[in-house]
Amino acid sequence: MGMAIDRDDTQFHVLAVDDSLIDRKLIERLLKTSSFQVTAVDSGSKALEFLGLNNNDADDDEEYEQRDSNTESVSSDEDQDHQDLGLGVNLIITDYCMPGMTGYDLLKKIKKSSSFKDIPVVIMSSENIPSRINRCLEDGAEEFFLKPVQLSDVNKLRPHLMKGRSKDIDSSHKTTSTRLISSGN
C-alpha cells in the first residue's frame, strides 16, 4: 500500500535524444526493457519542441522571471500546460555529440527553463573525456554514461526518477487533498 495520489505512478516517461538511428533503437529497447515509457527524438531542437519549449523560450525565460523571483518553484497554470504538452517527461537522456545543438547545449537550456529545470538529465557519450564529463556533471547532469550504454547503466536511472516523483507528490499535496495511508512497508 502507499499514498493515494491522482497520478499513475507505475510508469516513468523518458525522453531519449540521439542523432544516431542505431543508438536510438538501442536506447529505446534498453529503456523499454526496464519498463520505461519512451519517446525518442533525433535532435536537441526536436526535444525542446516535444517539451513545448521553442528555442526562444529556452534561451531567456523572460515570461517566467518575474513570477519566479519572489517565489520558489510552485506549480502554476502555465507550468502545468508545459508539463502537459511535454506529456509528463520524467527524465531526459541525451547523446553529447550531435550536430547543431549538442547534448550539453540541451542540458543548459533545460536547466534555464523554470518549467523543466527539475527534470533529471543524463548525458551519453562514446568519448571518455574527463573535462567533458566534469563539465556536464557540474552544470546539472545527474549521470554521464559512456557508450555503448548497458542495461546496468539504465538501472541507475530509477533512483533519480524516484527523487523527482516524490517532489511531484509534495507539490501535488498543495493543490489536491489526499489522505496519507501509512504503510508497514
Added chain:
Amino acid sequence: MDRNRLHNQVASMRRSLFDQGYLDDQFIQLEELQDDTNPNFVQEVVTLFYNDSTRLIQNIEQALNSRPIDFCKLDDYMHQFKGSSSSIGAKKVTNECTAFREYCNAENAEGCIRSFQQVKQEHAILKRKLEVYLQTVRQASQTA
C-alpha cells in the same frame, strides 16, 4: 537430428565469431535485448547498421576524393561510423575506425586512404559472416 545439427552449427558459428574477434560483448547485449516481444531485434539492429554504414562509406569515399581533403568532415563521418559499429559489437570494424581516426588527426591523407581500405574490408567480411550466421539462426528457430 536436423534440429540438433542446426543448433550445433549456430553455437559453433557464434563461438567462432567471438573467438576470432569479429564480435565483442556488446553483441551479447543485443542478444539479451531480444525476446518474445522483440524476436528479431538482433537482425533489425544489424540491418540498420548496414544501411547506415553504407551511406557513411559513400560519404567518406567522396570526402577522400575531394581536394583539398576536409579532415574535419572525415573525422566527423568516422566518429559516426565508429559509434555505430561499437554499438553493435563489431570489434574489428571498430578497431579499424580507431586507426583511421588517428591518421585523420595527423592529417595523413595516404594513411587515411590505406586505413579506409581496411575499414571497408572488415565491414564487408563481417557483413557476410553475419548474414550467414543470422540465416542459420533463423533456420534453427524454424525447425520444430
